[in-house]
Amino acid sequence: MKWPISDLNLYYIHINPRVMLEVLHRSQGGRLCEYRRGDFLLEAPSVLAYNREGSSPEEGTVGVEETARWYRILGVTLRHDPLILGTKSSKEKGLIHGFSGLPEVALLRLPLPQNLDVLKDKDILIIENAFELRSDPRKAVETVLRLRSELGFRPIIYVPGLADPSNLALLTYMGLDLFDDTYPVIRSWDAVRCSDSGELLSYFDSDLGQDAEESNRQEMAKELSMVRHYIRKGRLRELVDTRVPSSPWSVAALRLYDRLGYGIMERRCAVSGDKMACNTTQSLQRPEIERFRQKVLNSYKPPEHKRVLVLLPCSAKKPYSLSKSHKMFTSAIRTGDHETLVHEVVVTSPLGIVPRELETFFPANAYDIPVTGEWKCEEKIFIRNMLESLLSYGYDRVVKHLGDGYEFLDDLTETIDTVVGDPTSPASLQLLERTLREVTQDMPRESYQTDRMNTLRGIMRFQFGDAAETILSGAYVTGKYPFWKIMADKVQLGMLTGERGMVSLTLDGAERLMRTGSMTVNIEDFSLKGNLFAVGVTDADPGIRIGDDVAICHDGELRGVGVALMPGPDMQFLKRGIAVKVRHKTK
Amino acid sequence: MAREKRSPRELEALWKEKDMSQGRTVDTMVVILRTRGCCWSKKGGCHMCGYNSASSPVVSSEDLMAQLQSAMDRYQNEPFVKIYTSGSFLDEQEIPLDVRDEAFRLFSGTERLLFESRPEFVNRETVAGLPGQVTVALGLESANDTILQESIHKGFSVADHRRAAQVLQDAGLGIRNYVLLKPPYLSERIAIRDALETIRFASPYSTEISVNPLNVQRGTVVERLWKRAEYRPPWIWSLMKVMEEGWTEGGPRIMSSPSGGGTARGVHNCGSCDQDLLKAIERFSFNQDVGELQGHDCDCRGTWERTMEAETALGTSVDLDRGLKNDLAV
Numbered sequence: 001m002k003w004p005i006s007d008l009n010l011y012y013i014h015i016n017p018r019v020m021l022e023v024l025h026r027s028q029g030g031r032l033c034e035y036r037r038g039d040f041l042l043e044a045p046s047v048l049a050y051n052r053e054g055s056s057p058e059e060g061t062v063g064v065e066e067t068a069r070w071y072r073i074l075g076v077t078l079r080h081d082p083l084i085l086g087t088k089s090s091k092e093k094g095l096i097h098g099f100s101g102l103p104e105v106a107l108l109r110l111p112l113p114q115n116l117d118v119l120k121d122k123d124i125l126i127i128e129n130a131f132e133l134r135s136d137p138r139k140a141v142e143t144v145l146r147l148r149s150e151l152g153f154r155p156i157i158y159v160p161g162l163a164d165p166s167n168l169a170l171l172t173y174m175g176l177d178l179f180d181d182t183y184p185v186i187r188s189w190d191a192v193r194c195s196d197s198g199e200l201l202s203y204f205d206s207d208l209g210q211d212a213e214e215s216n217r218q219e220m221a222k223e224l225s226m227v228r229h230y231i232r233k234g235r236l237r238e239l240v241d242t243r244v245p246s247s248p249w250s251v252a253a254l255r256l257y258d259r260l261g262y263g264i265m266e267r268r269c270a271v272s273g274d275k276m277a278c279n280t281t282q283s284l285q286r287p288e289i290e291r292f293r294q295k296v297l298n299s300y301k302p303p304e305h306k307r308v309l310v311l312l313p314c315s316a317k318k319p320y321s322l323s324k325s326h327k328m329f330t331s332a333i334r335t336g337d338h339e340t341l342v343h344e345v346v347v348t349s350p351l352g353i354v355p356r357e358l359e360t361f362f363p364a365n366a367y368d369i370p371v372t373g374e375w376k377c378e379e380k381i382f383i384r385n386m387l388e389s390l391l392s393y394g395y396d397r398v399v400k401h402l403g404d405g406y407e408f409l410d411d412l413t414e415t416i417d418t419v420v421g422d423p424t425s426p427a428s429l430q431l432l433e434r435t436l437r438e439v440t441q442d443m444p445r446e447s448y449q450t451d452r453m454n455t456l457r458g459i460m461r462f463q464f465g466d467a468a469e470t471i472l473s474g475a476y477v478t479g480k481y482p483f484w485k486i487m488a489d490k491v492q493l494g495m496l497t498g499e500r501g502m503v504s505l506t507l508d509g510a511e512r513l514m515r516t517g518s519m520t521v522n523i524e525d526f527s528l529k530g531n532l533f534a535v536g537v538t539d540a541d542p543g544i545r546i547g548d549d550v551a552i553c554h555d556g557e558l559r560g561v562g563v564a565l566m567p568g569p570d571m572q573f574l575k576r577g578i579a580v581k582v583r584h585k586t587k
Numbered sequence: 588m589a590r591e592k593r594s595p596r597e598l599e600a601l602w603k604e605k606d607m608s609q610g611r612t613v614d615t616m617v618v619i620l621r622t623r624g625c626c627w628s629k630k631g632g633c634h635m636c637g638y639n640s641a642s643s644p645v646v647s648s649e650d651l652m653a654q655l656q657s658a659m660d661r662y663q664n665e666p667f668v669k670i671y672t673s674g675s676f677l678d679e680q681e682i683p684l685d686v687r688d689e690a691f692r693l694f695s696g697t698e699r700l701l702f703e704s705r706p707e708f709v710n711r712e713t714v715a716g717l718p719g720q721v722t723v724a725l726g727l728e729s730a731n732d733t734i735l736q737e738s739i740h741k742g743f744s745v746a747d748h749r750r751a752a753q754v755l756q757d758a759g760l761g762i763r764n765y766v767l768l769k770p771p772y773l774s775e776r777i778a779i780r781d782a783l784e785t786i787r788f789a790s791p792y793s794t795e796i797s798v799n800p801l802n803v804q805r806g807t808v809v810e811r812l813w814k815r816a817e818y819r820p821p822w823i824w825s826l827m828k829v830m831e832e833g834w835t836e837g838g839p840r841i842m843s844s845p846s847g848g849g850t851a852r853g854v855h856n857c858g859s860c861d862q863d864l865l866k867a868i869e870r871f872s873f874n875q876d877v878g879e880l881q882g883h884d885c886d887c888r889g890t891w892e893r894t895m896e897a898e899t900a901l902g903t904s905v906d907l908d909r910g911l912k913n914d915l916a917v
Contacts, residue, residue, distance in 0.1 A: 053896055064899040067776045084737050084772045085904035087817040109902075131901040135816070135910060161901040186897045192916060199916040247915065 019123050019154050022576035023566065026546060027236035028287065029148075029175035029265050032228055035123065035156055037104070040074040042124075044156050044177035045227055047163065047220050048073070050185045062160060062180050071126065071160075076101045080128065085109075088132040088139055095128075112143060116150045124156045124178075131161030131183065137253035144174050145261050153268075154573045165196045165219040166246040167253075169227050169239045174257055175265075184216035196223050198246040234273060241280045251282070258285040266291045267567055272362045272501065272547030278369045281376060284350040288363045293352050295462060297386055302355065302393050303454035305446040306343035308439055309395040310432075311387075311415075313402050313423055314348035318366060319359040319498070321482070325424050329401065332429040338440035340451035345390065347402060347409070349379040352386035357455045358462055360482055360501035362547070373405045380408045388412060397439045401432050452477040456484060456496070463502050463549070467516035471509055494549075505549050507584045510561035514551040519544060521552050521564075521571060521580060527587075528552065528560045532580040537571040540579070544568035550580055560585035595621060595650040598657055599673070605873070607795075607840065608667045608699040612873055615667040618658045622646050622681045625674030627705060627742045633728075634740045634771055637804025638673035651686040659693055666698035676702035677713050677723075691718050701763060706743055706751030714758045722761030722794060725752060729767060729781055730788035738770040740808070745788075752792050761794040764839075768800040768829060768854070769821035771809050774898040775891075779825050786833035786841070793839040800826050800854035802847040813852070819906035823848070823856045823864045824891045830871060831880040842872035857887035 025032040035042040040059070048071065051063035057072040064070070068081035078099045086094065086109055094109035096118060104123040110132065119125060125147070133140035140162075147157060158178035163171055164187075168179060184194040193200040194216045210218075230239040244250040257265075266287040278284060310333060315323030321330065333342055344356035354364045375383075391398070391413050400406070400415040403423045409415075418435050420427040456477050460468035475488040482498035486509065493509035496502070505513060514520050521540040523532065532552055544550055544564045552560040562582040564571075571579040599619040606615040623646050625638060662668075670690060674681045682690075694700050695718065703724040717723075727748050728739055735741040755762050766785045769778035786796055800821045803813045812818035826843060834841045845868075847853025849861035856864065864883060871879040894907050903910070 050900060062900075064896060067774065067780060067899060069899060069902055082902070083731070083733055083777060085774055085777070085902065086737075086772050087812065087903070087905055089815065089817065090772070128902040131903050132817075132905055132910075135905075161903075182900050186893075186900065187911070189893050189897075190911070192913070199913050201916045 019573055019575065021123065021154070021156070021574060023570065023574065024577075025232050025234070026268065026270075026566065027231040027234045028173055029261075029268050030172040030227070030231050030236040031153075031177070032231045033156070033177070035074075037074045037102075042073055042156070042178075045168075045172045045224060045231075046178055047168075047224050048160075048178065048180040049217070050180055050182040052185075062182065069128075069160075071158075073124075074102060078102060078105060078107070078126075080107055082109075082128070085129065086111075088129060088136065110139070110143060112146055116147070119151055119155070122155055124158060125151075126158045126160065128160070130159035133159070133162055134183075134249065137249050138256055141174070141253055141256040141260055144176060145257075145264060148175050149264050152569055152573065153567075163220070164194045164199075165216075165223040166194070166198055166243055167250050168220070168223045169230070169236065169243045170250050170254060172227050172231070173236050173240045174253070174261070175268075179220075181217050181220045184220055185213055188212035188216045194219055196226075196243060196246070234270065235276065237283070237286050238277050238279075241278075241283045244282065245280070254282055255285075258282065258287070258290075262287055262290055267543070267545060267569075270362070270546035273366050275368065276363055276366050278350050278367055281378075284376070284378060289350045289367070292361075292363060293350075293382060293386065296351075296353060296355070296358070297389055299465070300355070300358075300462065301458065302343055302390065303357070303451070303458055305340065305450060305454055307341040307396045307443050308399060308436065309343050309345060309390070309397070310399045310436070311402055311406075311409075312344055312346050314346050314354075314371075316368070316371075319364065319482075319501075320346055320354075321356075321359060328424050328429055329432070332433040333436060335433055336437070337445050338437060338443070340446045340448060341440050341443055342436060343395070347383060347387070347406065349375065349383065352382045353390060355390075355458065357458050360496075360498060361459075361462060362501055365501045375405070375408065384409065384412065396443070399432070399435055399439070401428070403428075449476065452481075452484070456486065459496060460503060464513065464519060467513055467518045470516050471505075471512045473512075502547075503549065504563075504583065505551075505561050507558060507561055507586060510549075510551040510584075511558050513549075513561075514553050514556075514558055517541070519548055519550045521550050521568075523552055523554050523559060525554050528582055528585040531578045531582050532560070532562065534566065534571050534574040534577050534579040537579050540568040540571040542568040544571075552580060552582070552585075558586055593621065595646040596653040597621060598654050601658060601661060603663075603665065606667050606669070607842075607873060613667050613698070614663075614665040615669060616658075616662060616665040617669045617671065619671045619673070620651060620654050620682070622651070622672045622674055624681070625705075626678055626680060628674070630742065631740060633742075634738070634808035635767070635801050635804065637807045637810070648683045648686055651682065652689060655686070655690055655693060662694075664696070667701070668694050668697045668699075669701045670694075671703060675704040675708050677704040677708035679708075688716075699761075701761075704751075706747045709751035709754050711754060714754050714760065717758070717760060719759070722763050723755055724763040724765060724797075725755075726765045726767075727785060727789055728765060729770065730785040731781055734770060734773070734781055738772045739767065752789075756792050762792060763795045763797060764789040764793045766796055766798045766829075768798055768826060770801060771812055771818050772904050774904050775821065775825055775895045776899060778821060779829055782829045783833055786829070790833075790835065790838045795840040795842060796833070798826060798829055798833070798841065798843040800843070800845050800848075802845065802850075802854070803852040813906075816909040817905045819908060820847075820852065821854050822891045822894075823854050823861060823868075824888060826854055826868060827864065827880045827883070830868065831877055834875065834877060840872075840875060843868055844872065857885060857890070860885035860887060 021035045023031050023033040033044050049061045051061045057077045062071045070077050070079040088110040094111050094113050097107040099105050106122040107126040109128045156177040159176050160180050161182045163179035164184050191212050193203040230236045244254045269287045315325050317323035320326045346354040398413050398415045401418045403419045418432040477484050479485045484496040486493045491508050492506050494503045494505040522538045523536045548564045550564050560582045561584050562580040565578050599621040602617050604615050605612050700720050701722040729735050732745050766782050768782045803810050830841050845854045848865045849855050867879045
């Protein structure tokens with residue numbers, strides 16, 4: 001038996017397959033967007049206001065009428081009068097309902113139907129019994145992930161009755177768009193105050209003097225503006241990290257989401273950024289961090305000519321090279337022609353290990369973490385795993401210039417410890433310098449050009465994957481690190497820039513990238529005037545992430561190169577918004 | 588603890604109570620026969636019904652005859668006798684014809700004889716053999732086919748029921764209709780509306796309508812929902828509203844004798860007003876004076892009203908008493 005699939009517009013096809021959605025800002029799974037229909041605008045994230053029974057529908061409000069619930073959005077009152085309210089754990093699969101007044105909207109009940117195909121061309125989804133997810137964080141995570149993995153990020157997802165001030169940031173981060181204050185208002189009937197840090201009983205502040213309902217509505221509004229602010233700054237995760245400990249539900253949901261949602265969410269996360277604070281244990285699992293660790297663990301190879309590994313502690317200043325301590329380390333290391341044999345690798349949390357040549361990449365250039373010398377169990381585990389994998393490439397010698405607190409690495413390999421007291425003490429630095437000279441004494445030297453080329457190869461592989469080899473064929477490096485020019489036949493292919501932390505390609509470099517097919521955006525037949533808008537994109541490598549360098553082409557002919565401002569899949573379904581910020585274009 | 592082995596020769600239960608016959612309150616004997624059980628329960632059964640357990644797999648005609656005899660031993664000429672089977676009295680697989688006839692013979696002196704049946708066993712042939720003082724109780728539950736099917740899993744349609752009722756009406760027999768208040772997956776408001784619609788639907792052909800607020804029985808689909816806090820039995824306020832608004836001058840008697848009233852598994856309010864209200868409902872069931880249902884109040888009446896608004900506003904039928912509880916609130 002199935003819940004009835006009710007009526008109307010299930011097979012409505014849009015005349016224009018592109019959605020009238022403009023995403024203004026993205027931050028991990030969260031986004032700030034505008035959806036237009038005629039003269040009406042729907043912003044997300046938004047909190048629709050619950051109208052007490054008896055009041056009339058106004059734009060941006062929800063309410064009830066007898067047994068029915070209505071939603072007033074985009075100038076239309078959507079009214080649903082259900083009969084059977086199956087619960088989220090019902091065996092029968094949920095209902096799907098359309099509205100003739102607004103065919104872009106579908107309403108559904110959990111559990112989700114087996115087949116979501118009829119939702120593929122919908123712009124807005126309403127999950128009627130989303131409130132029930134408040135009792136089941138796993139179901140909440142699974143529901144969002146299933147909708148996003150099968151339907152992508154096209155639809156605006158509205159979860160009535162689910163949000164409160166303490167979970168709004170998390171729900172937005174998870175990829176939900178629309179909320180209401182129904183739950184906080186209902187809580188106010190029992191005099192419960194909803195705050196961003198949890199629920200308060202018999203809370204009294206004589207200065208406020210307002211009633212619980214008013215207070216709860218204001219808390220929601222306040223939190224919404226916080227969420228929007230953090231999205232605009234690209235740092236929603238940090239707000240989430242501070243809010244989540246307020247309830248077991250949120251902690252569980254974020255934990256599950258980080259684990260189960262990594263595959264989908266990592267693709268929403270930019271590969272560049274300024275700053276990020278990792279102040280909670282769960283923030284060690286954020287997707288940008290996990291992605292960095294996995295890339296180092298699974299696809300990174302140290303430059304093959306390196307013979308001596310030097311392990312260094314991290315610094316608060318990023319990139320590490322700019323810090324006082326690292327300037328001291330490098331001046332002790334780079335004292336002669338043996339330096340090309342030395343591989344500097346930073347041991348740190350939450351990234352595990354950061355080879356020197358990757359230090360300018362996000363998030364190695366951006367993270368901040370409280371350092372007290374205590375390591376969490378999981379930090380020890382991933383640092384050990386990553387170091388073990390690095391050691392498997394085979395170094396002749398391993399020099400440990402770390403100091404106290406790294407004893408958990410002692411059993412991994414035989415090391416020479418060069419720290420006397422503090423790693424930056426003159427005695428330590430002298431010992432480091434002397435040790436490196438001694439251990440490299442009998443080793444054949446490697447040229448600076450080979451050193452730079454091999455190092456560049458590592459950087460390029462990290463950024464472009466296998467396409468790096470094609471781009472680098474016959475290439476060589478000029479300039480002073482971290483401003484390297486990549487040349488081939490006296491033509492510049494690209495440049496490593498310290499600020500961006502990665503390689504920016506020229507048209508010639510992009511030509512080579514395009515030939516590999518990866519990181520490539522195909523467009524209609526037109527010449528680029530300024531930036532590339534999503535509407536002009538025919539298809540794009542779904543592996544493109546925000547911040548990636550991409551080649552723009554039409555029918556195998558290069559039209560430009562630039563930085564992706566949206567994930568590859570978004571370029572295909574969005575009509576509005578800049579897809580690629582163009583750096584160079586062909587004539 | 589091992590369950591006591593039950594003998595197929597023993598009655599499931601027998602008790603005496605008051606009910607109404609020919610417009611007055613009379614002594615009534617209630618007999619519950621232990622049979623092989625309801626035919627529908629073997630095909631999944633209704634979501635709220637736990638009477639599977641009140642039956643044994645093998646019960647012979649002789650066993651049933653013995654049970655009838657022990658009922659007779661305790662019979663004190665009550666004018667009204669009700670014989671329940673946890674299934675259908677007219678199902679020959681459950682009550683063989685000779686047992687049925689024996690029951691009619693033994694209780695031929697009663698003024699009123701009531702038993703229950705699913706509609707599929709009510710037809711012109713079976714009805715032709717029934718004595719004139721018989722009332723057949725029919726579990727209509729809801730006059731809405733979707734609710735019958737998806738919420739209750741009743742296994743018959745409103746039309747099936749209506750046909751059976753017509754046969755009984757044509758034969759001039761009494762009909763007691765059961766209306767289920769708040770089957771699973773309905774909000775309190777939808778449940779009230781449905782019960783009222785069902786009463787209105789059944790009134791024209793009912794001698795009596797018994798409103799049965801759902802009580803959570805062991806081993807049922809509803810119990811599983813209830814244990815997960817996804818079901819709450821109806822409020823007593825809801826039952827009173829349904830009875831008050833469902834009753835009509837000149838219409839059938841509206842009655843209710845809730846099982847488990849005032850407990851967590853049965854129709855209940857806040858706990859402090861429950862017993863008074865249940866007594867009022869009992870009085871109304873006999874005297875049909877709507878005044879009995881009016882003028883009651885308790886702090887929980889407001890809670891009931893707000894809960895109904897909250898359920899609708901949250902689009903859910905789960906138990907909000909428990910669903911909104913937060914032990915960690917500071």
